[in-house]
Amino acid sequence: MIPPSRPLNFDQEPFVVIWETTQACDLSCVHCRACAQPVRNALELSTTEGKRLIDEVAALEAPVFVLTGGDPLKRPDIFELVEYASTHGVRISLTPSATPLLTKEAILKLKECGLARLAISLDGPTADIHDAFRRVPGSYEWTLQAVRWAREIGLPVQINTTITRHNLQYMDSIIALLEQIDIVLWSVFFLVPTGRGSVSDLISAEEFEQVFEKLHETSQRVKFDIKSTEAQHYRRFLLQRRTEEKRKNSGHRLPSMLGMSTPDGIGRAPRGINDGKGFVFISHLGEVFPSGFLPVSAGNVRKQGLTDLYRHSPMFVALRDSKNLKGKCGVCEFREVCGGSRARAYALTGDMFAEEASCVWQPRVTERRDLCHS
Known part of the structure; x- marks a missing residue:
């Protein structure tokens, strides 16, 4: 695996590769990109096809490889896939759903198979708020229990939070909760109205700036790292702040937007990354998208290699040209x-x-x- 600080040529290699291993999930989240359902699709990439995909990811030397869903634990072969990736030099992050499938034994087995990080969603500071998002009672408590189990065995934890009109007012309380648990990264997603996500759930442009201010202020004092997803203009905000701080000679620390590594060794995305530009998403059916939130296919890994699609697809090439x-x-x-x-x-x-x-x-x-x- 290449060092996360190595400069990447986004025309040749992605920084982040995400594989949607399945759309099956026992939750029914109101903002779900995938419109997940309880039953697996028979046309999902098979174990053999998944390993072939992992071989390509290993050859690309992508610093970040995420197995997502749906709920990856709905695949009985998920442990085999994690172990295969780990033994082929790929550092893996997994995003399971907080359901009874996410047991202490499952988390331990994932770690033994070589999982580098567990990423789990938390969208509210209380059970009422979080469970309303997930539409399954008990999801909040299961989330916190899974975090405790992971930390007990030394598995690094990432928390994912999607900011919408429904939980914007609870940001301070969410941050306070995160400061009480031991995590390495808070990944803040900004809603894209696709799948179950609704335009009416979007926050305003002015509210984006307020959230940016909150994230920046929080980053100055917490031990965990903070990154944004689908808020590329947070980088503009940080650059403007950095310029202000330089003028004031205050010496305050600003979050780096250069390639870096979090404590568990998984690379942190460098500045400039965007949908199709350093980022690629493979669906459960093998379709290759610029991101999971931009559902326009460049092709299918069953017919064409991931590397070829990423480098030469007209859509990907166009997305990388400002x-x-x-x-x-x-x-x-x-x-x-x-x-x-x-x-x-x-x-x-x-x-x-x-x-x-x-x-x-x-x-x-x-x-x-x-x-x-x-």
Whole structure:
């Protein structure tokens, strides 16, 4: 596995590879990208096909490989797949659902098979709020119990939180809860209205900035790392803050947007990563998407290699070229480091190159200087 700090050429290799091992899940989350259902699809990638995919991921030397769902634990071969990846030099993160399948024994077995990190969702500070998201009573308590079990055996834990209109007001309480449990990373997802996600659940552009401020403030004092998903303009926010701090010579620590490694050795995404640009998603059926939130297929790994699709698909090539961006994103001085959420643009307009509607920043159109290296 390559060191996470190694510079990557996003035209040749992704930083993050996510495989949706199944869409089967016993939860029914209100914002689920996958519209998951209890029963597995008979056309899912088989164990053999999954291992072939893992071989490609190993050859690409992607620093981050995530097995997601649905609920990966709905696949009886998930332990075999984790062990196969681990023995082939791939560091794996797994995102199981908080259900009775996620037992202490299952977590221990995953660790013994070589799992590097357990990532589990927490969308509210109380059972009432979280379980309303997951639409299954008891999910909140199962989540916290799974975190305790993982930490007891020394397995690093990541918490995923999706910010929507329904839990925005509870951010302070969620942060307070996270400070009480031992995690290495808080991954904050910003809703893309696809699958079960609704446009009415989106927060406003101004509220995005308020959340960015909260994340930045929190990052100054907590022990765990914080990253955002589908909020590429958080990088713009951080760069602006870094510029302000330089002027003030305050010496305050700002979160790095260069490649870095979290305590468990799994790489942290460098700046500039975006849907199809350093990021690739493989569906349970083998379809290759720029992300799980941008459901436009470039092809299928059953017919064409992942490496070939990532490098040469016209859609992926176009997504990596900032000259294709439209509206204010196309003239923004932060376009190389940010680029806006291509998934959200597609969900809202049907055009994956449209401007990021959830960004308040008005580009200095006459100032073509790119600030990503300032």
